[in-house]
Amino acid sequence: MLRTLFSPRLFALHAVTIGLLVVFVMFGIWQMGEFEESGRPRAAADPAPVAVARLSAPGEPLHSESIARQVTAEGEFEAARQLLVPGRYEDGKKGFWLLAPLRMDDRTTIPVVRGWIATADDPAVAVPSGRVQVVGRLRASEPTDAVPRRDQILPAGQVATVSTGELVNLWPGVRLREGYVVQTSGSAAVPVTVAPPTMPTEFDWRNLAYAAQWWIFGAFGVFMWFHFVRDAVRGAAKSERGAAPA
Structure with a gap:
């Protein structure tokens, strides 16, 4: 299983997922900051x-x-x-x-x-x-x-x-x-x-929606990563069982 998880193809998938997750979280934090700033008195x-x-x-x-x-x-x-x-x-x-x-x-x-x-x-x-x-x-x-x-x-x-x-x-x-x-x-x-x-100023609710959108993208990316990894592990296990001598 570990050999499958750290195969070149899945290792690249892990790296891309982590990179995208960091980007999505940071974009969400940025938009949340813009939302909070929009409500401060000018x-x-x-x-x-x-x-x-x-x-x-x-x-x-x-x-x-x-x-x-x-x-x-x-x-x-x-x-x-x-x-x-x-x-x-x-x-x-x-x-x-x-x-x-x-x-x-x-x-x-x-x-x-x-x-x-x-x-x-x-x-x-x-x-x-x-x-x-x-x-x-x-x-x-x-x-x-x-x-x-x-x-x-x-x-x-x-x-x-x-x-x-x-x-x-x-x-x-x-x-x-x-x-x-x-x-x-x-x-x-x-x-x-x-x-x-x-x-006084009003909150710009669009920034809050953008923050939630970026975090939803991140959650979806983790969901897809999980399914790809699960399918790869299952496929490798099935191949090993098929290749085992009777």
Whole structure:
């Protein structure tokens, strides 16, 4: 039987089958990768900065297309109301966000994340005085489910989340615009990394079908290889029995 399995004709069949099987499996993996890639969000158009007042208003939720847009805001920071947001990471390091209210000309306020610092006594904590123009990206208000439990109360001057619903209580007497701006330039603190806007995409199901097709070809090749080998072994055995002396 071993002599039949490793005869030149069947050995060539084994080699061809293995080669085709590797090719079919690799093509299937490639198409599966294309299928997974097709469903990943794509970078959307990143228009020039617009005034934050065009995208955010007090008491009105942000539209999805406004999130991560580049915006500008002019006014004065209220230094006495600046807060630290602990547990924020930048470049793999844990630290704080600097969160300050920016009072605009129309007497509304937009929360601004001025940047990231490693320690609470970093010199960048100092808030710029006078009129400033902030350039950054607009983000949606964070959920408040990250607020610490009663046994994990934060020190005074710190807040767990950048949430409009929480900030209205911490900054009484202000008209808060929805969301917050992550300042991307012009701050003494380390800029917080924020991704540009993305757009959802749909899976290309054809790639999944192509992957299945290649793997079916591979399975069929193994099926045919098995039948060829089985028939060859049976034929050799029959020949040996016929050639044996009576």
